[in-house]
Amino acid sequence: xxxxxxxxxxxxxxxxxxxxxxxxxxxxxxxxxxxxxxxxxxxxxxxxxxxxxxxxxxxxxxxxxxxxxxxxxxxxxxxx
Amino acid sequence: xxxxxxxxxxxxxxxxxxxxxxxxxxxxxxxxxxxxxxxxxxxxxxxxxxxxxxxxxxxxxxxxxxxxxxxxxxxxxxxxxxxxxxxxxxxxxxxxxxxxxxxxxxxxxxxxxxxxxxxxxxxxxxxxxxxxxxxxxxxxxxxxxxxxxxxxxxxxxxxxxxxxxxxxxxxxxxxxxxxxxxxxxxxxxxxxxxxxxxxxxxxxxxxxxxxxxxxxxxxxxxxxxxxxxxxxxxxxxxxxxxxxxxxxxxxxxxxxxxxxxxxxxxxxxxxxxxxxxxxxxxxxxxxxxxxxxxxxxxxxxxxxxxxxxxxxxxxxxxxxxxxxxxxxxxxxxxxxxxxxxxxxxxxxxxxxxxxxxxxxxxxxxxxxxxxxxxxxxxxxxxxxxxxxxxxxxxxxxxxxxxxxxxxxxxxxxxxxxxxxxxxxxxxxxxxxxxxxxxxxxxxxxxxxxxxxxxxxxxxxxxxxxxxxxxxxxxxxxxxxxxxxxxxxxxxxxxxxxxxxxxxxxxxxxxxxxxxxxxxxxxxxxxxxxxxxxxxxxxxxxxxxxxxxxxxxxxxxxxxxxxxxxxxxxxxxxxxxxxxxxxxxxxxxxxxxxx
Ligand SMILES: Cc1cc2nc3c(=O)[nH]c(=O)nc-3n(C[C@H](O)[C@H](O)[C@H](O)COP(=O)(O)OP(=O)(O)OC[C@H]3O[C@@H](n4cnc5c(N)ncnc54)[C@H](O)[C@@H]3O)c2cc1C
Numbered sequence: 001x002x003x004x005x006x007x008x009x010x011x012x013x014x015x016x017x018x019x020x021x022x023x024x025x026x027x028x029x030x031x032x033x034x035x036x037x038x039x040x041x042x043x044x045x046x047x048x049x050x051x052x053x054x055x056x057x058x059x060x061x062x063x064x065x066x067x068x069x070x071x072x073x074x075x076x077x078x079x080x
Numbered sequence: 081x082x083x084x085x086x087x088x089x090x091x092x093x094x095x096x097x098x099x100x101x102x103x104x105x106x107x108x109x110x111x112x113x114x115x116x117x118x119x120x121x122x123x124x125x126x127x128x129x130x131x132x133x134x135x136x137x138x139x140x141x142x143x144x145x146x147x148x149x150x151x152x153x154x155x156x157x158x159x160x161x162x163x164x165x166x167x168x169x170x171x172x173x174x175x176x177x178x179x180x181x182x183x184x185x186x187x188x189x190x191x192x193x194x195x196x197x198x199x200x201x202x203x204x205x206x207x208x209x210x211x212x213x214x215x216x217x218x219x220x221x222x223x224x225x226x227x228x229x230x231x232x233x234x235x236x237x238x239x240x241x242x243x244x245x246x247x248x249x250x251x252x253x254x255x256x257x258x259x260x261x262x263x264x265x266x267x268x269x270x271x272x273x274x275x276x277x278x279x280x281x282x283x284x285x286x287x288x289x290x291x292x293x294x295x296x297x298x299x300x301x302x303x304x305x306x307x308x309x310x311x312x313x314x315x316x317x318x319x320x321x322x323x324x325x326x327x328x329x330x331x332x333x334x335x336x337x338x339x340x341x342x343x344x345x346x347x348x349x350x351x352x353x354x355x356x357x358x359x360x361x362x363x364x365x366x367x368x369x370x371x372x373x374x375x376x377x378x379x380x381x382x383x384x385x386x387x388x389x390x391x392x393x394x395x396x397x398x399x400x401x402x403x404x405x406x407x408x409x410x411x412x413x414x415x416x417x418x419x420x421x422x423x424x425x426x427x428x429x430x431x432x433x434x435x436x437x438x439x440x441x442x443x444x445x446x447x448x449x450x451x452x453x454x455x456x457x458x459x460x461x462x463x464x465x466x467x468x469x470x471x472x473x474x475x476x477x478x479x480x481x482x483x484x485x486x487x488x489x490x491x492x493x494x495x496x497x498x499x500x501x502x503x504x505x506x507x508x509x510x511x512x513x514x515x516x517x518x519x520x521x522x523x524x525x526x527x528x529x530x531x532x533x534x535x536x537x538x539x540x541x542x543x544x545x546x547x548x549x550x551x552x553x554x555x556x557x558x559x560x561x562x563x564x565x566x567x568x569x570x571x572x573x574x575x576x577x578x579x580x581x582x583x584x585x586x587x588x589x590x591x592x593x594x595x596x597x598x599x600x601x602x603x604x605x606x607x608x609x610x611x612x613x614x615x616x617x618x619x620x621x622x623x624x625x626x627x628x629x630x631x632x633x634x635x636x637x638x639x640x641x642x643x644x645x646x647x648x649x650x651x652x653x654x655x656x657x658x659x660x661x662x663x664x665x666x667x668x669x670x671x672x673x674x
Contacts, residue, residue: 011265012119017124017223019128023415023416051122078415
């Protein structure tokens with residue numbers, strides 16, 4: 001990923017509306033994101049662009065992950 | 081170097097509840113209005129508010145704004161200004177109903193009215209019995225509120241500058257505020273927003289503490305900018321703490337966990353609340369529990385390597401009950417403490433939750449400061465509302481659900497006052513020659529410094545110092561040391577170094593700039609807390625205990641006054657509390673007990 005894109009993503013992970021997501025996304029970005037392939041990195045960017053409660057509901061299992069591309073990343077985030 | 085200038089009638093810094101509410105007033109009055117935000121508006125921290133917003137609509141049972149006013153004055157431990165409190169409580173119904181018209185999906189009663197729930201501290205008939213006063217949209221009140229107001233602003237043609245960070249307030253020699261300097265994160269470009277009215281709605285600064293329920297974004301930028309421009313900060317010693325945040329993470333654990341039988345324990349597994357509150361034990365009130373926890377930690381009975389937390393134990397409860405009655409708690413334990421709470425106790429600490437102090441304002445939303453003997457002289461062109469401002473309605477402690485009300489009422493009145501001042505002829509004033517010098521100097525120092533302090537380490541040192549020395553329970557000697565320590569941290573914060581020097585999307589630079597704001601707030605808090613030698617509301621000192629002469633340690637004869645911290649020389653002055661409401665009789669001084 002290009003530096004600029006990564007930094008934009010970083011800002012959108014470290015400045016969320018919910019503290020729970022600040023912590024979870026920052027942790028994953030610092031520890032795990034690098035190891036994803038391009039497609040999974042794109043999926044993570046998509047997740048990071050979601051509204052806070054929508055994403056939090058996915059991470060706590062309150063909502064189902066409909067998109068199969070996102071499911072493995074959600075699973076990783078839940079374990080991170 | 082020439083810096084682009086963007087001209088607006090009004091510039092609002094902050095797109096949370098307060099900023100969006102102000103913007104509606106300005107844009108709908110036909111004024112050209114810019115709103116700057118570090119994040120997309122609906123990612124502002126107002127989203128996290130779940131509990132509700134207070135208004136004495138009386139939809140479920142009889143209620144009256146004077147009762148709400150009484151509860152607010154009492155909650156504030158009489159440090160709130162009674163003119164501002166009357167103004168807010170009286171206006172509550174109007175702003176909540178407006179929100180309904182903006183499309184806010186409030187919970188409803190069977191006959192279609194806004195449904196109201198009970199909430200701690202909401203009482204009818206001047207403290208007699210609980211009343212249902214809180215209006216909510218499921219457990220997503222703040223979120224629903226922001227969405228409704230954002231849509232309204234889009235319709236009104238408010239111009240949003242998203243992922244822009246305001247850096248410094250522009251003030252001319254006569255003290256007028258003329259706008260802000262700001263950085264577009266995507267390009268790193270510095271731009272001047274030249275305005276006839278400037279409104280701050282930048283939210284809280286809870287990240288000064290190591291343990292905070294606040295999201296990372298709450299770095300007190302508005303307070304830092306005001307302080308650098310020589311504007312004092314009011315009542316900064318008053319911070320509300322919640323007893324059970326996950327240690328290290330801050331994420332809130334609801335009171336319901338103790339309600340279901342959770343027990344607090346120290347390093348020797350002792351149920352210590354039995355010593356502090358023999359009857360209520362773990363279910364004692366928030367401040368009693370928080371203080372007991374702080375005492376255990378201070379006296380060396382905390383847990384972990386640093387002995388800096390206690391344990392919340394639910395391992396004796398039936399797992400099925402936990403999963404059913406406390407959904408989410410298992411997940412929170414796993415995610416944020418690395419603990420399976422069915423098998424092991426959760427590490428918890430009293431956690432910073434809300435900032436009562438801030439930029440001093442009149443209830444009209446105009447910023448005020450001492451000048452030529454007048455303690456409340458208006459700073460022309462400058463307005464503030466929401467958590468960054470101090471009207472002061474929360475005084476020494478905020479009543480639950482009153483902060484969402486604060487941002488609606490004072491967001492609106494700041495907007496109204498700006499409209500009024502602009503219509504009365506307030507023009508663009510000439511920008512000073514050195515308009516962006518301070519900002520450019522800060523940026524270039526960051527870009528050129530070698531061998532400076534690391535941002536992350538400096539922030540951590542500040543947070544540890546604040547938590548240890550100015551936490552929920554305060555000790556005279558610790559506060560004294562705290563002042564010396566925070567001034568040391570300040571030296572580092574003025575010498576930050578960043579490795580990444582890129583212009584575009586440089587998050588290291590942004591975090592360093594935020595750190596320069598955090599330290600202003602931390603310093604104001606520590607110095608103000610050390611200076612106030614009584615206990616009042618959320619400021620509780622070990623050396624100002626409960627006594628017959630001073631119930632709860634409160635000393636009205638000497639300390640019924642607002643603190644003003646001057647960032648220019650770290651000095652403190654005081655101004656009287658306004659005990660005179662606008663139209664009703666004052667709420668007379670009394671001991672605060674629930
Ligand atoms: C977990 C939690 C639960 C809560 N629950 C309740 C509740 O139930 N009821 C209640 O009344 N209160 C509650 N509160 C308190 C309440 O949510 C806040 O006090 C309130 O939302 C603050 O709103 P605001 O508009 O002042 O600031 P925010 O919503 O925090 O918005 C600040 C805005 O300023 C912008 N900003 C900041 N600095 C800059 C800068 N330098 N440049 C550009 N933009 C900037 C941000 O991007 C953001 O848009 C809760 C707080 C927390 C932490």
